[in-house]
Amino acid sequence: MERDVRRRHASSFGTAAGVYAEHRPDYATAAVHWALESAPGSRVLDLGAGTGKLTGTLVTLGADVIAVEPDSAMVSELRRALPGVRALAGSAEEIPLPDGSVDAVLAGNALHWFDMAVAGGEIARVLAPGGILAGLWNVMDDRVDWVAGLERVGGSAAIGPRDTLSSWRGATAGLHLPGGDVVARFGSAEQAEFPHGQRRTADSLVETLGTRAGVLVMPEREQLATLGRVRAFLASRPETASGNFTLPLLTGVLRTHRL
Template structure:
C-alpha cells in the first residue's frame, strides 16, 4: 500500500465510528495481561484508541489508562462510552504526553497504521526505561473450516493479511521498532490467545463492513462484496440461523524499551 492509500484507509474509520463502536470485538483479557506482564508500572497509553475497545478492557483490568486517538468522530464515541477515561486528541506520531510518563503503550488493531519512522522515537519518548510497547490484533481463526471459507469469499478488503493467524505472524514479524537512535527496543515477541465474539449473520456482515478496505471501496463493489458474504453465511449450517460464536484469536506483538 502506498502512502496515499495508507492515509486514505487509516482516515476512513470516522465515517463509521458508531458502527465500529457497536460491532467491533473487545480483546481477550489473557492477551492484554501478557502484553502488560513485565511493564514497570500501571500507567498505560492506549494509542490509536479508536472507540475504546481496548481501553474498556484495560479499565476492566484496573489499569491506569489514558487514551489517544486522532479521529474526532472515533474520539467522541470513546468519550461517550468511557466518560471517566482521560481521552486526548493526538496520534502515534505526535503524542500529547510528557517524556517518561507511561509504563506501557498498547495499540489495538492500530499499529499497522503508524508511521514508525516518526512514531518509534515518539513512543520511546513517552515510555519509561524498560517500558513495553505492544500491538494487539483480533484475527479470525481460519483453522476452522467455515471461517476459512468466509475469508475466501470476503476478499482482502474485508479479511486482509493481518486478519488470519498465519499471515498475521508474517505481516507483523518485522513491525518492531528499529534499534537506532538514543532509545533502543529489544527483540519482538509474538503470542496468540483464544477469543471469540457472539454474532448473528447480519451482525458479522456489519462487523466486516467496518474494515478499512470496505469503507473506501466504491459503493456498488462494496454492496456486491457484502452480498457474497451474506449468501455464504446463509449457506452454512454454523451461521445460517440465530447466534453463533465467531472463532478468533487476539494476537500480540510485544517489545521492550531498553
Template structure:
C-alpha cells in the first residue's frame, strides 16, 4: 500500500471518533453550493460518517450517500437512518445516468482520482447540475489558531486546512472534470466548532496524518497540542469556539 492509499484508507478505524468530533458545515456554504442546481436530488460522494449529509438534510435536500469504507458507512447509517447510503466510490458511482441534480463532497474530493471520477460525476449529474467540494479549514487569521497550526504540524493540519493553503491546493482539482463542467467558482463562509481542549485534541487525532503515525509519535504530538491549548487563555478552560471557514469549490454541469 502506497502512502496516499494508506492515508485514504485510515479513517475507518476511527469512524466512531470521526462521527463524534468532526464538525458539520456552515449552512450558508451548503446553500451556496447547491444554489444553481435544478432540483433537490443530491449525491454526497465520499460521505464518510455523514457530516455533510446531515447538513444537506437540514437545508431540505433529498440525499443519497456513497462511501467506500464499510466502518464509516456503518456510522452514517446509524446516525442518519433515513438517508439512502450505498457502498461505492467516486471512480465507480453506483447510480444511474443523470440521476442527481448535484454532486457534493465534504473534505473528500482531494482523495478522488479526478481523471476517472470526473467523467463518473458528470455521468450521474443532470444537465445544469452542480459539482461542489466543501472543506472545513482553520481560520489562521486568528492569532491563537495560527499558533495551533504551527504546533500541531502537517500531520494534524494538512495541506488544505488553512484558507491560503486551501486555495492553492484546490486550484487544479477541477481539471479532471473540466470537459463536462464550467469554470470553477470559489467562496468562503465563516464557521465555528464548539470545543474544549480535550475535544479539540480528539478532533485533530482523527486527521489522516495522525491516524497513520506510530503510537508513540502520535501520543507525543497530541501531548504537544494539549500543552499549547493549556497555555492559551482562549482555550485553557471550558468551552470555546474554534474559528473556521467552510470553503467551497463549485462548478456547473455543461
C-alpha cells in the first residue's frame, strides 16, 4: 500500500469511533498472556490503542498500562471506557515516553499501520532490554463455510489480508517488525493463534465490517452497496439469519524480543 493511501486508511477510524468502540471485538485472554509471558516486568504500552479494546484486557490481567493513540476521537472513547488508564496522544513514530520505560509494547490490529522505518527505532527506544514487541490481530476463521462465503461477498475492502486465518500469517510474518539497523536489536519473530469468538447479530456484524478502513474510505454509494451485499448474505444463511450467533475468531499474535 502506498504511503499516502496507507495514511488515509490509518486515519479513517476516528470518523466511526463510537461504532468501533461498541462493535469491534476484544482479544483472546490466552493470546495476551502468550504475548507477555516472557516480558521482564508489568509495564505495558498499548500502542495505537484505538478505543481501548486491547487496553481493557491488559487491565484485567493486572498490567500497568499506558495507552498511546493519535486520533482524538478514539482517545475520547478509550478514556470514557477506561477512565483509570493513562491515555496519551501520540503515535508509533513519536512515542511520548522516556527511554526504556516499558517492558512490553503491544499493538492490537494496529502494527500494520506503523511506518516501521521510523517506529522501529522508537519502539526499541522505549523498550527495556528483554522487552516484548507484539502485534495482535483478530481474524475470522474462514475454515468455517459461511465465513468463507462472507469473505467472498464482502470483498477485500471489508475483509482484508489480515482479517482471515488463511491469510494473516503470510500478511504479517516479518513484514511489520523493525527493519534496517534496528532489526539487530530484536530477536526472530514467533507467531501463534488462539481461539476466540464474539456473540453477534447480523446487524452488529455489518456494523463491525463498516468500521474497516477499506469501507470507511469508500464513497458513500459504494459503501452502502458493499454493506448491503453483506447484509443480504447474512440473511440468506441459516447460521446468521436470525438472532444471536458466535462469530468464529482467532487472535493471532506476532511476537519478538528486544535484545
